[in-house]
Amino acid sequence: MTNVVDQITGHRRMRRNRKADWTRRLVQENRLTVDDLIWPVFVIPGTNVVEPIPSMPGVNRMSVDRLVEAAKEAADLGVPALATFPNIEMRLRDETGSNSLAADNLINEATRALKKHVPQIGVITDVALDPFTSHGHDGILRGAEIVNDETVEQVAKAAVVQADAGSDIISPSEMMDGRIGAIRQALDAAGHQNVGIMSYATKFASAFYGPYREAIGTGGLLKGDKKTYYIDPANGTEAIRDAALDVEEGADMLMVKPGLPYLDICFRMKEAFGLPVFAYQVSGEYAQIKAAAMNGWIDGDRVMMETLLAFKRAGCDGILTYFAVEVARQLSKKG
Numbered sequence: 418m419t420n421v422v423d424q425i426t427g428h429r430r431m432r433r434n435r436k437a438d439w440t441r442r443l444v445q446e447n448r449l450t451v452d453d454l455i456w457p458v459f460v461i462p463g464t465n466v467v468e469p470i471p472s473m474p475g476v477n478r479m480s481v482d483r484l485v486e487a488a489k490e491a492a493d494l495g496v497p498a499l500a501t502f503p504n505i506e507m508r509l510r511d512e513t514g515s516n517s518l519a520a521d522n523l524i525n526e527a528t529r530a531l532k533k534h535v536p537q538i539g540v541i542t543d544v545a546l547d548p549f550t551s552h553g554h555d556g557i558l559r560g561a562e563i564v565n566d567e568t569v570e571q572v573a574k575a576a577v578v579q580a581d582a583g584s585d586i587i588s589p590s591e592m593m594d595g596r597i598g599a600i601r602q603a604l605d606a607a608g609h610q611n612v613g614i615m616s617y618a619t620k621f622a623s624a625f626y627g628p629y630r631e632a633i634g635t636g637g638l639l640k641g642d643k644k645t646y647y648i649d650p651a652n653g654t655e656a657i658r659d660a661a662l663d664v665e666e667g668a669d670m671l672m673v674k675p676g677l678p679y680l681d682i683c684f685r686m687k688e689a690f691g692l693p694v695f696a697y698q699v700s701g702e703y704a705q706i707k708a709a710a711m712n713g714w715i716d717g718d719r720v721m722m723e724t725l726l727a728f729k730r731a732g733c734d735g736i737l738t739y740f741a742v743e744v745a746r747q748l749s750k751k752g
């Protein structure tokens with residue numbers, strides 16, 4: 418006599434492998450390690466300044482000296498790299514984002530200090546113009562248009578200035594056409610053959626960036642939206658075509674942004690190109706988890722770990738996450 422479940426399952430039982438902690442550990446397909454983490458950080462002018470960001474509890478803007486200290490801790494925990502974002506003084510912001518080309522601007526100052534004091538941690542810098550423009554757009558605004566080619570020329574120059582300061586990986590997030598090829602050419606012409614490019618290959622026109630804009634002070638400045646250059650959240654195939662151009666133009670690594678709502682894109686990018694793929698768990702994703710956890714509605718630590726593991730399952734090689742140091746601390750405790 419076989420019971421009814423055996424008749425239905427034909428004696429195949431999925432729960433056998435789930436029966437104990439040790440079986441679950443044996444069959445676990447994906448793991449999150451400290452090597453998967455890139456830590457995005459916000460830099461402000463001054464010394465000994467640490468400013469909390471209200472919509473991102475636990476995340477601070479830091480002056481360069483304090484950033485160096487924080488980077489030391491991250492490096493000691495084994496975090497491979499940082500991605501730096503500057504909150505530029507308002508008086509330095511203008512229509513064309515000209516401060517992006519200054520060798521001694523805040524972002525380059527941070528890179529120099531990091532490379533000098535914490536050389537073991539990778540420094541990834543963005544060349545988008547939004548921290549430097551008076552209108553908060555990622556490119557140069559002429560009339561009502563974010564002009565493509567002029568912006569590309571400028572971000573390619575900014576990439577060289579950032580590489581001169583010691584940046585290890587240039588990460589362009591402004592989604593102009595042709596930027597990856599132009600940046601590669603400019604870097605090579607300046608002798609920076611070893612500086613890599615992590616393309617924000619698929620960056621969507623998302624509502625999840627709100628807290629970031631507060632963090633770098635562009636929230637109140639931005640006129641209109643970024644829909645003429647970021648990808649429509651409705652479009653997956655277009656995103657893959659956009660990434661394909663970046664691959665042809667010489668990107669070394671690809672990024673998907675935001676993260677969790679776009680896991681299908683992560684999966685498709687990994688399948689399509691086989692290049693290293695990173696997801697950016699953006700400010701709004703972080704804020705959601707923190708806010709719900711602070712209300713006692715979810716277990717914040719477990720949700721944090723689950724989201725990061727989901728990126729690995731979707732095929733990502735790593736994740737840019739504001740949780741990086743928190744996660745690294747927890748992973749190191751587990752040994």
Ligand SMILES: NCc1[nH]cc(CCC(=O)O)c1CC(=O)O
Pocket residue numbers: 543545546547555590591625626627628629630643698699700701
């Ligand atoms: N170049 C813009 C830029 N660089 C980083 C983020 C978002 C990061 C985040 O939300 O965590 C954005 C998006 C935007 O403001 O439109």
